[in-house]
Amino acid sequence: MNLQYNGEEQIPAGVDKVWSFVTDPEKVGRCFPEVVDVAVQDPTHFDAVVQVGVGPVRGKFKLKVELLPDAAKRRLDMKISGGGFGSAVDLTAGADIIEGGAGATTLKWNGQAVARGPIASVGGRVLDAQAQKLIGQAFATVRERLTTGSG
Amino acid sequence: MSIQAKPLHSVGVHMKRKEDPRFIQGKGNYVDDLSFPGMLYLSLVRSTYPHAEITNIDISEAMKVPGVKAVITGKDLEAAGLGWLPTFHGFDKQMVLAIGKVLFQYQEVAAVFAETRAAAVDGAEAVQVDYAPLPVVADPFTSKTDKTLLRPDRESKTNHIFHWEVGDKEGTARALAASPKRIKQRLWFQRCHPAPLEPCGCVAYFDTMGRLQFHVTSQAPHVYRTALSLVTGIPEDKIHVISPDLGGGFGNKVPVYPGYVCAIVGALKIGRPVKWIETRTENLTSTGFARDYHMDVEIGATADGTITALHVATTADHGAFDAAADPTKYPAGIFGIVTGSYSFPVAYAEVDAYFTNKAPGGIAYRCSFRVTEASYAIERGMDILADELGMDAVELRKKNFIRTDQFPYPSALGFTYDSGDYHKTLDTALEKIGYSQLLKEQAEKRARGELMGIGLSTFTEVVGAGPSKHFDIIGIKMFDSAEIRIHPTGAGIVRTGTKSQGQGHETTWAQIVAEELGLDPQQIMVEEGDTDTAPYGLGTYASRSTPTAGAAIAMAARRIREKARKIAAHLLEVGETDVEWKDYKFQVKGVPSKTVTMKEVAFAAYTNMAKNEPGLEATFYYDPPNMTYPNGTYIAVVDIDRETGEVKVRRFLAVDDCGTIINPLVVEGQIHGGLTEGFAIAFMQEIQYDAEGNNLNTNFTDYLVPTSLETPHWETDKTVTPSPHHPIGAKGVGESPNVGSPAAFVNAVVDALSPFGVRHIEMPITRSKVWQAIRDAEARKTV
Numbered sequence: 001m002n003l004q005y006n007g008e009e010q011i012p013a014g015v016d017k018v019w020s021f022v023t024d025p026e027k028v029g030r031c032f033p034e035v036v037d038v039a040v041q042d043p044t045h046f047d048a049v050v051q052v053g054v055g056p057v058r059g060k061f062k063l064k065v066e067l068l069p070d071a072a073k074r075r076l077d078m079k080i081s082g083g084g085f086g087s088a089v090d091l092t093a094g095a096d097i098i099e100g101g102a103g104a105t106t107l108k109w110n111g112q113a114v115a116r117g118p119i120a121s122v123g124g125r126v127l128d129a130q131a132q133k134l135i136g137q138a139f140a141t142v143r144e145r146l147t148t149g150s151g
Numbered sequence: 152m153s154i155q156a157k158p159l160h161s162v163g164v165h166m167k168r169k170e171d172p173r174f175i176q177g178k179g180n181y182v183d184d185l186s187f188p189g190m191l192y193l194s195l196v197r198s199t200y201p202h203a204e205i206t207n208i209d210i211s212e213a214m215k216v217p218g219v220k221a222v223i224t225g226k227d228l229e230a231a232g233l234g235w236l237p238t239f240h241g242f243d244k245q246m247v248l249a250i251g252k253v254l255f256q257y258q259e260v261a262a263v264f265a266e267t268r269a270a271a272v273d274g275a276e277a278v279q280v281d282y283a284p285l286p287v288v289a290d291p292f293t294s295k296t297d298k299t300l301l302r303p304d305r306e307s308k309t310n311h312i313f314h315w316e317v318g319d320k321e322g323t324a325r326a327l328a329a330s331p332k333r334i335k336q337r338l339w340f341q342r343c344h345p346a347p348l349e350p351c352g353c354v355a356y357f358d359t360m361g362r363l364q365f366h367v368t369s370q371a372p373h374v375y376r377t378a379l380s381l382v383t384g385i386p387e388d389k390i391h392v393i394s395p396d397l398g399g400g401f402g403n404k405v406p407v408y409p410g411y412v413c414a415i416v417g418a419l420k421i422g423r424p425v426k427w428i429e430t431r432t433e434n435l436t437s438t439g440f441a442r443d444y445h446m447d448v449e450i451g452a453t454a455d456g457t458i459t460a461l462h463v464a465t466t467a468d469h470g471a472f473d474a475a476a477d478p479t480k481y482p483a484g485i486f487g488i489v490t491g492s493y494s495f496p497v498a499y500a501e502v503d504a505y506f507t508n509k510a511p512g513g514i515a516y517r518c519s520f521r522v523t524e525a526s527y528a529i530e531r532g533m534d535i536l537a538d539e540l541g542m543d544a545v546e547l548r549k550k551n552f553i554r555t556d557q558f559p560y561p562s563a564l565g566f567t568y569d570s571g572d573y574h575k576t577l578d579t580a581l582e583k584i585g586y587s588q589l590l591k592e593q594a595e596k597r598a599r600g601e602l603m604g605i606g607l608s609t610f611t612e613v614v615g616a617g618p619s620k621h622f623d624i625i626g627i628k629m630f631d632s633a634e635i636r637i638h639p640t641g642a643g644i645v646r647t648g649t650k651s652q653g654q655g656h657e658t659t660w661a662q663i664v665a666e667e668l669g670l671d672p673q674q675i676m677v678e679e680g681d682t683d684t685a686p687y688g689l690g691t692y693a694s695r696s697t698p699t700a701g702a703a704i705a706m707a708a709r710r711i712r713e714k715a716r717k718i719a720a721h722l723l724e725v726g727e728t729d730v731e732w733k734d735y736k737f738q739v740k741g742v743p744s745k746t747v748t749m750k751e752v753a754f755a756a757y758t759n760m761a762k763n764e765p766g767l768e769a770t771f772y773y774d775p776p777n778m779t780y781p782n783g784t785y786i787a788v789v790d791i792d793r794e795t796g797e798v799k800v801r802r803f804l805a806v807d808d809c810g811t812i813i814n815p816l817v818v819e820g821q822i823h824g825g826l827t828e829g830f831a832i833a834f835m836q837e838i839q840y841d842a843e844g845n846n847l848n849t850n851f852t853d854y855l856v857p858t859s860l861e862t863p864h865w866e867t868d869k870t871v872t873p874s875p876h877h878p879i880g881a882k883g884v885g886e887s888p889n890v891g892s893p894a895a896f897v898n899a900v901v902d903a904l905s906p907f908g909v910r911h912i913e914m915p916i917t918r919s920k921v922w923q924a925i926r927d928a929e930a931r932k933t934v
Binding site: 084115 | 200201256282432841843844847848849852
């Protein structure tokens with residue numbers, strides 16, 4: 001099951017602050033929806049455990065995440081792969097960090113996911129909407145943390 | 152052998168099934184009911200990817216799970232020489248546990264053995280498998296390009312498995328080119344699954360004598376014994392296969408599956424009994440699927456509707472391994488029956504099979520090896536031809552039926568049809584359903600804009616594989632066998648090489664013995680499925696039990712009768728030639744008052760046999776001289792709601808001709824069950840894969856099984872044209888309703904939609920497909 005998403009968030013913080021947040025594995029990892037655990041391996045690699053529930057398919061996913069920052073272009077690509085309970089997901093996401101003026105930043109993101117196993121079959125009917133919601137939630141959390149300063 | 156006309160005694164009697172009381176009371180004995188001291192449970196780690204390299208398997212966390220005793224992988228099995236399992240088709244092999252890469256989603260990757268079922272499942276969850284995804288081949292047309300080679304392990308570096316053909320290629324092409332009328336239609340018989348209510352499973356252990364005791368859900372226990380001996384190297388005398396009560400099989404329990412081999416290896420390695428029972432999802436996603444034939448059907452005809460030629464070119468999706476479980480010489484099964492009930496002067500059929508990243512299979516789901524696909528192709532084709540000709544589908548069929556005076560009929564594709572009276576069977580059905588009245592009603596409804604359809608299927612199938620000169624599985628000829636022992640009191644036991652999965656053998660086999668020997672069928676016990684006691688046979692599938700084992704029972708009983716005649720002569724104090732078998736007892740020729748019953752003879756066989764050999768038993772191995780050719784006319788009447796696309800099957804009549812009927816009640820039950828499965832295939836069932844190779848129908852919420860609420864009311868009737876070569880004239884019936892009904896349903900729906908110009912609609916016919924077909928037609932009109 002091949003899924004594609006995109007969207008954007010307006011963040012009331014400067015580009016440098018946003019860039020430093022999204023390239024920090026500990027911080028960005030904690031923005032994953034339903035995250036249970038984040039274990040940073042090195043500045044561009046971390047493992048995350050997330051609680052997943054799509055329709056009747058529920059359990060924990062173990063994800064390996066690789067951050068591919070391009071500071072010159074202010075673009076962050078991310079490769080996520082992993083799974084659990086017989087399901088798997090391969091996700092690539094990209095975000096352009098764009099100067100929004102007046103100390104604000106636009107975070108323009110897109111993502112592609114391939115889901116496999118029960119999450120795609122049993123959860124297939126609701127997966128698309130659910131994934132859109134979760135990804136949206138993730139970037140909303142980024143905005144919230146940067147806005148409230150909790151990041 | 153001639154068919155004797157005789158008064159009914161046991162054969163032909165509506166006898167209630169002897170096995171039913173124990174099933175109705177929940178007292179059946181299934182594999183999962185078995186428990187042995189120290190028994191471990193096996194759970195399989197399955198692939199999430201449809202095509203990927205395995206870069207690492209880490210079992211360390213699994214071994215820490217409380218209760219887990221061992222984990223084995225493909226590498227372990229390969230080191231032991233058990234990495235690959237030959238498929239029953241004989242020309243391919245399949246991985247027991249994945250070696251190097253996985254080829255379909257849910258493929259077996261590792262086996263976890265634990266003290267409890269829950270611990271085994273937890274252990275399987277804890278096995279960490281790392282995959283590097285490879286490009287996925289999700290359909291046979293992509294496979295054809297060979298852009299991604301799926302099976303580098305094979306000598307032939309292509310995804311093409313085989314090309315099979317039969318008939319006159321050039322002659323057919325010439326005849327089609329010269330035909331004034333021609334139709335050509337792509338028909339896809341979708342991938343579906345037998346989905347027996349009891350999934351597959353086994354318990355394996357080595358007894359104190361070092362003998363493998365293997366309790367397994369098998370439709371062919373003797374073939375399993377031989378195959379296991381060949382694969383494992385265990386001498387065949389050290390293998391005891393027991394197939395207990397089975398909760399349905401439908402062809403799904405013919406192949407040997409990796410779980411069975413893993414259970415045996417675990418039992419050997421750990422020294423304790425191992426049970427493996429697959430889940431519903433495992434059954435639907437990894438065991439033998441059925442059909443998945445893309446068929447291009449081309450029929451030629453004269454302007455007045457006389458058929459001239461048939462060409463069917465099929466692209467078959469066999470999945471990751473060629474595990475179709477077909478007889479050796481028939482890689483496309485008995486698809487040559489595709490000429491159906493019609494007198495084609497020339498025909499040509501070809502099948503090309505391809506590997507894809509899907510579960511392996513292509514098994515004979517309630518069907519005699521691809522006969523369902525063939526029947527669907529010709530019965531849809533004839534309706535499309537009728538539409539092209541502007542002719543009534545009944546008239547086209549009647550015009551082209553094989554006539555009674557043509558039997559035995561040599562078909563253009565090499566079969567010799569044994570018997571049939573197709574016109575009579577069709578006329579019986581037309582009269583019973585009130586065909587002319589239905590046509591009138593349909594015309595009135597069409598005038599009012601209502602959608603009503605009438606669909607026919609006048610199929611012929613070929614069953615009873617089969618004659619040893621043509622049929623074998625892994626080299627073993629497809630005969631079957633029976634052993635009968637009559638006890639001193641006239642009771643007895645019959646054992647056969649077949650294995651009932653719900654067909655009612657415990658009743659019908661007893662009826663054949665009782666009929667042949669004049670005994671009480673209630674006192675004839677039937678035992679199957681135990682390789683230590685039953686004579687060797689090829690098992691139950693492909694409607695072969697009655698044509699082969701049923702014949703063997705009759706012949707073994709006649710052997711007993713011949714021996715009994717000698718004892719009867721002694722009791723009647725006359726010479727053997729003066730004794731005749733008449734009215735179910737021995738009598739002195741010309742002296743009706745001097746008789747002795749089989750029961751009396753049985754007692755004498757143990758107490759007063761004179762110089763004759765004591766005892767009363769016989770064995771017969773029956774090698775059928777030909778296949779049998781059951782046939783029928785099925786008529787479906789449907790109403791369609793043009794706003795919602797909902798199809799209501801208002802009536803369905805099945806008139807079957809399966810030759811001599813042993814038990815009408817059992818036959819009726821078989822027809823009801825088969826029609827329900829055919830209905831499900833036509834309207835509800837498909838194993839779908841998405842473009843990434845995900846199986847989308849992994850449980851009964853996505854792979855639908857009809858309940859009594861969805862199932863139409865079935866009407867049945869019969870004509871009886873005995874098989875001239877079967878000892879009691881029987882042909883077999885278990886599969887006819889599944890073979891014949893899908894085309895009747897689809898023909899009825901297409902007939903209902905014909906005012907919109909719809910000529911074909913693919914199964915499963917869902918409401919949305921019908922709704923869309925109507926909307927598309929309306930849009931065309933608007934444009």
